[in-house]
Amino acid sequence: MKHTIRALLVLSISLTGLSGESLPNTTQTLNAKIELGRRLFYDADLSINGTMSCATCHEQRRAFTDGNSAHPGALGDFGKRNVPGLANVGLHKNLTWGHNHLSGLAEQALAPIRGTDPIEMGMNGYENEITKRLSQNGCYQKLFSLAFHEQKGAINLSTVTQALESFEKTLISNNSLYDQKMRAKKPLPTKEAREGKKLFFGAAKCNTCHSAPLFSDDDFHQIQSKNQTQNPQFKDYGLSDVTGDIKDKNVFRTPSLRNAALTSPYWHDGSAKTLDDAIRKHDLKINQSMNAKDIQKIIAFINTLTDNDFVTNPNFSKPKVECPY
Incomplete structure (x- = not known):
C-alpha cells in the first residue's frame, strides 16, 4: 500500500489537529481537546431532553454504528439514513452518505446536534442551553480552559464541535x-x-x-433506484438533496x-x-x-x-x- 493509515493519521493531526492554533504547549492542548471531545461524545446533555449522545448511535462495540436501519431522534422523529461507522473518519474528505461540501468533522457534528431534516439531537434554536449545561460542570471548565486557551476557555457550540472533531480523529482502525x-x-x-x-x-x-x-x-456513486428501500417519512435522493443537481440523484458515498x-x-x-x-x-x-x-x-x-x-x-x-x- 502506498500509504499506511498510521502515516495518514500523523499527517492529518499535524495539519489539522490543532485547528490552526499556535500555543506554547501544543501537545497538552491537543490532549485536552481529545479528552474533552471524548467526554462530549458520550454526553447526552448535547441533546434537547438529555436522552441522546453521539455514542447513542455510534456504539464502540459495533465499530461506532448501532445495528438499526436508521436511529430515531431524541424526540422520536424517524431517522433518515443508516448510521455510518467512524473507523478512520478523520482521514475521509466526504463525511456523510450524501454531502460533499462539509469543511470537516466539526461542521459535520452540527447536523446531528441542530439539524432539522431529520431532527436528531434537537438543539436547533437551543444552542445557548449547551453552554449553560456544560458551564455548570467543573471538569468541563478545566478542559475547555486547557483546550481553548486562546479563546479563554470559551464554552460554545463552536468549541464543542472542534473538540468532538479532535476526538473523532483518533478513531483509527489499522490492526485487523x-x-x-x-x-x-x-x-x-x-x-x-x-x-x-x-x-x-x-x-x-x-x-x-x-x-x-x-x-x-x-x-460518490449513483445507485439504481430499484435497489433503494425508501423510508416512508423521507424522500432521500442522496447528493442531489444538497447540490440540487439532477445528475446527483441517488448518488451516495x-x-x-x-x-x-x-x-x-x-x-x-x-x-x-x-x-x-x-x-x-x-x-x-x-x-x-x-x-x-x-x-x-x-x-x-x-x-x-x-x-x-x-x-x-x-x-x-x-x-x-x-x-x-
Whole structure:
C-alpha cells in the first residue's frame, strides 16, 4: 500500500489537529481537546431532553454504528439514513452518505446536534442551553480552559464541535487480521479468505470503489433506484438533496468496509441486513456471474477487516466519571 493509515493519521493531526492554533504547549492542548471531545461524545446533555449522545448511535462495540436501519431522534422523529461507522473518519474528505461540501468533522457534528431534516439531537434554536449545561460542570471548565486557551476557555457550540472533531480523529482502525498479515507480508490464514481477497482485488472488482487502505474511495456513486428501500417519512435522493443537481440523484458515498462484519445493516438506508444481501444488491454485471460460493469467499475476506483492538480500545470508550485534570 502506498500509504499506511498510521502515516495518514500523523499527517492529518499535524495539519489539522490543532485547528490552526499556535500555543506554547501544543501537545497538552491537543490532549485536552481529545479528552474533552471524548467526554462530549458520550454526553447526552448535547441533546434537547438529555436522552441522546453521539455514542447513542455510534456504539464502540459495533465499530461506532448501532445495528438499526436508521436511529430515531431524541424526540422520536424517524431517522433518515443508516448510521455510518467512524473507523478512520478523520482521514475521509466526504463525511456523510450524501454531502460533499462539509469543511470537516466539526461542521459535520452540527447536523446531528441542530439539524432539522431529520431532527436528531434537537438543539436547533437551543444552542445557548449547551453552554449553560456544560458551564455548570467543573471538569468541563478545566478542559475547555486547557483546550481553548486562546479563546479563554470559551464554552460554545463552536468549541464543542472542534473538540468532538479532535476526538473523532483518533478513531483509527489499522490492526485487523488483514493489516497484521500485510505488515508481516504473510498470507491470510484460511483458504477461503485468501480466495476472497483474490476476488475482491481481482475479478469481482470490489476494490474499484472499496479501495485500500480505507476500503473506500471516499467518493460518490449513483445507485439504481430499484435497489433503494425508501423510508416512508423521507424522500432521500442522496447528493442531489444538497447540490440540487439532477445528475446527483441517488448518488451516495462509498462506505468503508473496515469492521463491516460488525456494522450491519448495510447501505445508506439499512436495507441490506447481511453482507450477503449487501453484495447482491450491487447493480453490477460482474455480480451476475458470481455464484454463492464466490460471495462467501468475499465475505470471508471482509471478515479479516475486523479490528478487535478498535472496538475494545479504552481510549475510545466512555470515560470515567472523575476528571483527569
